Amino acid sequence: MGFKYFQDKIPNGNKIPHPCKPNYVWQGVGHKNSMGGGERNAFGLAFAANGKVWDAKLCNADSDNDGKTNGVELGDPNCEWTEGEAPESTKDISHPGVCEPWDSAECLAHNQWEFCDSELFSCPAMDATDDVRNVSVRFPPTQVPALETNYYCITVELPEDGDYHLIATTPIINNTYVMHHMLLFGCKEGDLTGENDARKRFAKPTLCGMDTVCRNIISTWTLGLAGECFDKRAAFRIGKNGYKYAVMRFWIQGISQGIFHVSKPTVHNWCISYMHWNNPELRSDYTDSSGLTLFYTPNKRQYDAGYFLVGQRYLKIEGGLEIHTATARASSKCTRHLMPDPIYILGALLHMHYLGKAGYLDHYRDGNKVGTFGRDDVFSYDSPVNHMHEPPKEFLPGDEIFISCTFDSRSRKETTYYGDDTSAEMCYGFFQYYPVNDNLTAIVQYKNVDICAPASDKKVIQGCNVRGFIFSPSGLTDFSTNVLSKCSVTGDTCKPECKELVKEARLNDRCMGNNEVYATIKGLLRENQDVQRVWKGFESCDNELEKEKKTSSASILSTSISLFSCATCFIILIT
Structure with missing residues (x-):
């Protein structure tokens, strides 16, 4: 896993120059991809095999076989550096995982992968098409809390002053320590109505799981990619005749308050974007303001993608x-x-x-x-x-x-x-x-x-969106977690906390509180053995609840008879 904090565990880890790109830093020192992530290079393999620590053994090794030890290449020739201290030298640093000079006959035999031009973003359509415009979709500096990973969504606007094709996107990476990947979902008109209107539901960063409301992906980015260039035959329609809004979905280790903004004030169409902040150190002092730059043109392709x-x-x-x-x-x-x-x-x-x-x-x-x-x-x-x-x-x-x-x-x-x-x-x-x-x-x-039902087919039964409940983390997943934490999975004991959970669900949950819907969902998942524990737990208090119901009914009847008798006595008394 290409996490930037590993840079701090080796001398000059954040200053390693790219062997064939002047003034360019190789961020993922231990990886073949200079941006981090993916397959490790020779030094990365040695670093991992050494327990991910810098010591005399790793320092004195020559991982890339270019005749210089790792210590010499990283500015610690005497192998005396310790984490947090300044290296002996910060000049003449070279890459410990790339044999240099990289284009020599000897090194070409060791460097068995293309790295000089492999990460450069190239999109010929951007140069071949006239009138290419761009807009940035990102969020302001926002704290990244040390929390469990969650999916969050925010609705953003797209250009609406014309009919356009989105032909390319590039990432705006503000904090390389945490930014991992992003998705952009275009919103159809049906996604912008009713209680699930994406503009209202995700007006600010909101926990959304996999339920983004808008389901049509129009752009993706992940660690190691320089951008996305769409085909000459087809691109994504935005504007007057296309997506007017989008949802940006992001995967984070928690998020504080903050809103996304668009860099042009004339933008009024929407989309949903997804991002993933990966915070393995669980640090609370990170902030981030990443996003995407969208390139679009009125010179459209033949097809919509x-x-x-x-x-x-x-x-x-x-x-x-x-x-x-x-x-x-x-x-x-x-x-x-x-x-x-x-x-x-x-x-x-x-x-x-x-x-x-x-x-x-x-x-x-x-x-x-x-x-x-x-x-x-x-x-x-x-x-x-x-x-x-x-x-x-x-x-x-x-x-x-x-x-x-x-x-x-x-x-x-x-x-x-x-x-x-x-x-x-x-x-x-x-x-x-x-x-x-x-x-x-x-x-x-x-x-x-x-x-495989179309997105417009909600499969609503008695007010419950069955497909949405089964596959949304806020549906069956949360319900199962609550049941398994409070109820007996063998079904032979009715716990007090379980009884209260069942009462609440049957009173207010339009899916699990409806017998017809409950039976339907059980039937759809009858082949899933794991979820059978959930049903047993949820039904473990049925007998006691039925007894309470009968007792309550008897009590009401008795009270009614008593009130009737009392009223009769009162009538006799006053006559």
Whole structure:
């Protein structure tokens, strides 16, 4: 994991010059990606093998085989530096993980990866298209509290003074110690009405989990990427005839008060953005003001682009396993249901967390494999690979996508489940395509159960959005956590705190308080053995509540009879 605080654990760790870019600092000293994250270089491997400490052993080693010890390269030739102290020298520093001079015949044999131009952002369309404009979407300096990881959302405005295509984005990284990744979700008109109006719900940074209201991804960024450049055939429509608002979703270790701002006062359309602040040190003295710069033009492409995802919503990875494989399928039934016409896949990206080891995204037609959208034999959460296709791959209604994710859990003893946090896991494929189809946002499975209804299909029963309750962290996840913490999972004991929880739920919870909805959700999840404990706990007080109900009814009847008798006596008395 490429965390910047490792720079402080070696001499001059924040001053390592890039071997072939004058005045450019190699931020991720131990990684092949100069921006940090992903595969380690020779020094990074040695640093990790040495327990991530600087001592005489690591100092005297020559990790990159260029004839100079790590200590000489980092300004500690006598190996006397200790953490927090000033190094002996701060001049003539060189990279301990890159053989230098990098272009010599000897070093080219050791430096077996491209690093001189690999991180430069290049987007030919920005130069080829006239009248390219830009706007920055970011938040003001905001404290990053030392809290557990959470997803937060904020609604921001997009240009509305014309009809535009978003053709590229670049990150604005204010605090490299914590910023990890961002997502931008375009909002449709239906996302801006009623009680779930994204503009009201996320008027300020708000805990949102995976429930962003707006579900159409229009831009992504993660650690190690210099920017995103969209295809010459298709881009994302914003403005008068496109997304007018967006939600920026961010993944953080907590957030204090603060609001996002847009750099141009004429901007009035909205989107949702997502960010992840990763604060492994749990420090409370960090602030951040990161965001995205959006490049857009009135010179539009032929097609509007879109994103959709495919994945598995049930994961259970036992600890200590070298290989655990999870799979999911975008079935022919789902693609026929959601796609009236063919689409063309521009690119695909595999998404797992830190247990992710390898994976692939295969294309099937009529039961036969016809190709692969992307394959990562070595997966890195911090440096994902976006597999672009030229020409784009045709995907027909009835075609299928098969996703396979392989995990390595030898670093953990406990079982890892599906979830938002990096300590949990995911198994998704993200696909960029054209022409856009508003209903095509997600095709997922829960074990082998297809979830492929269009976003507009809320599946509301007796006032409960069943799909939203099952898959939103604020729904079934929170409900299960409360039940398991207060109720008997064997169902044979009624705890007082459980009885109060059940009373409250049945009185105020429009999903779990309705017998019809409760039975429906139990039926949908009947194959999930883990959630059976939740049902047992929630039902553990049924007998006592039924007794109370009968006792209460008898008491009311007795009171009514007494009142009637008393009234009769009073009438007799006054006559």
